[in-house]
Amino acid sequence: MTNIDSTVLSFNDLSLSIPIIKALKNVGYESPSPIQAKIIPFVMAGRDVIGQAQTGTGKTAAFALPLLSKINLRLTTPQILVLTPTRELAIQVSEAFQRYAKFLNGFHVLPIYGGQEYGVQLRQLKRGVHIVVGTPGRVMDHMRRGTLKMENLTCLVLDEADEMLRMGFIDDVEWVLKQLPKQRQIALFSATIPTPIRNISKKYLNKPEQITIEAKSITADTVRQRYVLVNRREKLDSLTTILESMTFNAIIIFVRTKVTTVELSEKLAARGFACATLNGDITQKLREQTIKRLKSGKLDMLIATDVAARGLDVKRISHVINYDIPNDPEAYTHRIGRTGRMGCEGETILFVTPREKHLLRIIEKGTSKKIERMSMPTAEVINQERIQRFKQSITNTLEVNDNQLFRKIIKEYQNETGYSAISIATALAKLSKGNEPFLISEKKKGERKHNSFGEKGKSKQARPERGMERFRIEVGINHDVKASNIVGVISNEAGVESRYIKNVTIHKDYTTLDLPNEMPRNIFNMLKKVWICGKQLNISYLSEKLKTKNKKRKKPSSKKKKHTKSKRKRSRKRT
Numbered sequence: 001m002t003n004i005d006s007t008v009l010s011f012n013d014l015s016l017s018i019p020i021i022k023a024l025k026n027v028g029y030e031s032p033s034p035i036q037a038k039i040i041p042f043v044m045a046g047r048d049v050i051g052q053a054q055t056g057t058g059k060t061a062a063f064a065l066p067l068l069s070k071i072n073l074r075l076t077t078p079q080i081l082v083l084t085p086t087r088e089l090a091i092q093v094s095e096a097f098q099r100y101a102k103f104l105n106g107f108h109v110l111p112i113y114g115g116q117e118y119g120v121q122l123r124q125l126k127r128g129v130h131i132v133v134g135t136p137g138r139v140m141d142h143m144r145r146g147t148l149k150m151e152n153l154t155c156l157v158l159d160e161a162d163e164m165l166r167m168g169f170i171d172d173v174e175w176v177l178k179q180l181p182k183q184r185q186i187a188l189f190s191a192t193i194p195t196p197i198r199n200i201s202k203k204y205l206n207k208p209e210q211i212t213i214e215a216k217s218i219t220a221d222t223v224r225q226r227y228v229l230v231n232r233r234e235k236l237d238s239l240t241t242i243l244e245s246m247t248f249n250a251i252i253i254f255v256r257t258k259v260t261t262v263e264l265s266e267k268l269a270a271r272g273f274a275c276a277t278l279n280g281d282i283t284q285k286l287r288e289q290t291i292k293r294l295k296s297g298k299l300d301m302l303i304a305t306d307v308a309a310r311g312l313d314v315k316r317i318s319h320v321i322n323y324d325i326p327n328d329p330e331a332y333t334h335r336i337g338r339t340g341r342m343g344c345e346g347e348t349i350l351f352v353t354p355r356e357k358h359l360l361r362i363i364e365k366g367t368s369k370k371i372e373r374m375s376m377p378t379a380e381v382i383n384q385e386r387i388q389r390f391k392q393s394i395t396n397t398l399e400v401n402d403n404q405l406f407r408k409i410i411k412e413y414q415n416e417t418g419y420s421a422i423s424i425a426t427a428l429a430k431l432s433k434g435n436e437p438f439l440i441s442e443k444k445k446g447e448r449k450h451n452s453f454g455e456k457g458k459s460k461q462a463r464p465e466r467g468m469e470r471f472r473i474e475v476g477i478n479h480d481v482k483a484s485n486i487v488g489v490i491s492n493e494a495g496v497e498s499r500y501i502k503n504v505t506i507h508k509d510y511t512t513l514d515l516p517n518e519m520p521r522n523i524f525n526m527l528k529k530v531w532i533c534g535k536q537l538n539i540s541y542l543s544e545k546l547k548t549k550n551k552k553r554k555k556p557s558s559k560k561k562k563h564t565k566s567k568r569k570r571s572r573k574r575t
Contacts, residue, residue: 014040017069019103024065026102033058038211040066043187048205051189053213060096063157063187067131068097070154073106076128077152083136083173085163086492087113091288092313093159094133112138112148114493115526116284122147136164136172137492143179153181161190161197167491167498168484170196177204191333223340226374227350227360235351236264238376239323240271242349245377245385249318250294252302254335256324257467257500257516261303264323268303275301280495281520306331312338322350325359327499329366349374383439390429390438468502469517470542475535476509486511489532494523512542 010031011024032040035053042049043066053059067080084090094111101107112121112134121138125147132139132148142148156177158164164173177186177200186205190197201208230238239253255261258279265277276290276299293299295314306326317339326332332350339346350371352360364371397403410424464470475481483504490513491498502514527539 011065014066015044015069016040016065020065020069020100023100023102027099029061033061035059035211035213036062036065038213039063039187042209042211043067043185044069046185048186048208049188050193050201050205050208050210051187051213052193052210053189053191059189060093060159061100063159063189064093064097064100067155067157068101068104068107071101071104071107071130073104073130075130075152077149078129078132079152080131080155080157081139081150081153081176082131082133082157082159083139083164083176084133084159085135085167085169087111087115087135087284087495088287088312089159090133090135091284094131097131097133109133112142114138115495135492136169136176137489139176140172143176150179150181153184155185155187156180158186158188158190161188161200162192162194165194165196168482168486168488169492170200171482171484172488174200222344223336223346223348224372225336225348225350225369226372227352228374228376230351230353232353235323235353236267238351239321240268240273241377241382242321243268243273245382246319247385248300250297250300250302250314250316251319251321252304252312252317252335252338253321253323254304254306254326256305258305259467259516259518260324261305265303268301273301274299275303278302278304280305281523306335314338315344318346320346320348322348325350325352325356326363327359329363331499332363333367379439386438464514464517465502467517468500468514469519470503470512470514472540472542473511473513474509474538475532476507476511478509479533479535481506481511481533481535485532486513489530489537490515490527493530494519494527 011021011029014032014037016024035051036058039049039051039059039062043063051059051062063082071079082090082093084093090111090113094109097109098107101109108124108127108129109131110121110124110129110133112132114135114137116138121142125132125142134142139148143150158173161173164170186208188197188201188205188208193201228238228242243251253264253275255264258281261277261279265275268275276293278287278290282290290299290302291312291314294302295316297316320336320339322332322335326335336346336348339348350360350363360371410421413419414421414424473486475486483506486504486506487498487501490496490501496515500516504511504513524539527537530537
């Protein structure tokens with residue numbers, strides 16, 4: 001086992017190339033994080049490594065910095081391949097490579113993922129790239145087409161391997177590993193090391209050095225974690241109250257489904273909050289624009305699904321609200337990892353309904369951290385915050401230099417009417433706020449005791465859950481398809497979190513499954529054309545199939561009735 005100098009204090013001590021050191025100074029990085037200090041020497045030495053660490057620890061830089069230091073810019077075929085579970089993370093990692101390679105002239109990195117036109121990717125691959133970052137399915141497609149060549153590959157990075165396992169990509173990952181040159185370096189990063197991941201490391205990695213960064217070393221200490229107990233019907237009102245009571249820089253509100261992102265955004269907009277949505281239906285161009293606005297301060301509030309939980313790195317995010325509780329500790333960790341990054345302080349609030357208390361206990365056990373319970377802000381707190389915001393808006397307006405016209409009008413009005421300046425300002429304030437009360441009164445206690453926590457006694461197979469719809473795809477047992485294949489391809493191509501792909505039932509020549517309802521037409525049409533196991537999905541609504549079958553069944557029965565009726569008439573005439 002190679003020894004590492006634990007006294008590493010700066011990036012200068014890690015044998016990185018001069019352009020990379022220059023780029024680090026440019027972005028303001030002074031000293032390496034624990035995982036960077038431990039991983040970089042091994043990667044620089046060409047060793048296979050396993051890095052076990054949670055999100056927000058700086059692992060992207062841990063492999064990007066040394067690999068860039070060794071890159072050969074004269075070669076135009078890929079030297080490094082990074083596999084990621086989601087397109088969002090692929091883009092994030094690509095951006096990181098680009099940022100660290102600022103002073104490497106002629107450097108090219110290319111993200112490739114499902115949902116993007118092949119033409120764009122093919123042109124850039126033909127032009128020549130040094131590093132490819134992609135999702136397993138799209139990488140496999142390019143390798144099979146011969147458009148992604150591996151002969152000059154020196155290193156493969158598996159980023160968030162446990163997530164790829166959870167999303168059903170592990171077979172795809174192993175297929176890629178089999179195509180690699182014999183002489184290559186592998187760096188595997190994962191929050192956990194389950195048995196399938198360990199088996200892959202034993203099979204394909206050469207005497208890897210394993211580096212584990214304990215949970216206590218991540219930024220969790222800089223994040224205040226709280227939860228609030230709410231009735232499902234009162235979640236929106238509770239969210240509004242909390243937003244009104246606190247001061248935040250930028251905030252992400254996590255929900256379960258794409259539909260909810262839109263609905264919640266509309267409802268918050270109606271209540272005076274400006275926000276944007278981030279989900280799997282958003283085009284890549286719009287997604288990038290939204291994140292850019294969030295980073296620049298032009299946008300302060302984002303409503304997002306778990307699609308945004310991985311790979312989103314915006315330092316100014318001060319708060320994360322889990323409007324819908326995640327189903328497991330890992331998802332929770334990734335969500336709250338969007339704040340409190342790189343030593344900054346952050347705050348998270350978790351909404352828990354009475355029926356979700358068991359999920360709270362699971363999260364606390366999985367994260368080994370007790371989450372603090374919070375009380376709903378009082379009317380006094382909210383009113384004080386409203387007053388402060390109103391005062392600040394006055395200050396902001398006074399600092400603008402183009403108020404001369406209004407100054408002139410007010411002076412004229414004062415001379416004409418004799419009202420004092422304070423009386424006029426008061427009237428204008430009242431006018432600006434409309435008829436709605438500016439301050440609120442304390443709510444009376446004794447809300448309704450009953451709840452609306454969903455229907456009881458429903459069979460999971462009998463009908464889809466609330467918010468879900470059943471679909472049919474034209475691939476089944478006869479085509480050697482597995483549930484993991486189906487979940488993986490739909491998750492990656494449609495941007496649907498695997499946990500929301502439910503009740504996958506494989507029949508001989510077709511499969512039924514449940515997906516979040518109100519699927520956008522463009523996503524639906526795209527899934528029709530997706531191939532798996534040599535077959536197009538050709539997805540359709542199961543209800544439509546059933547309607548068609550029922551129509552076919554009804555036709556002969558109606559004819560029968562008419563025939564019987566005519567028989568009766570003839571028999572009556574005879575008598």
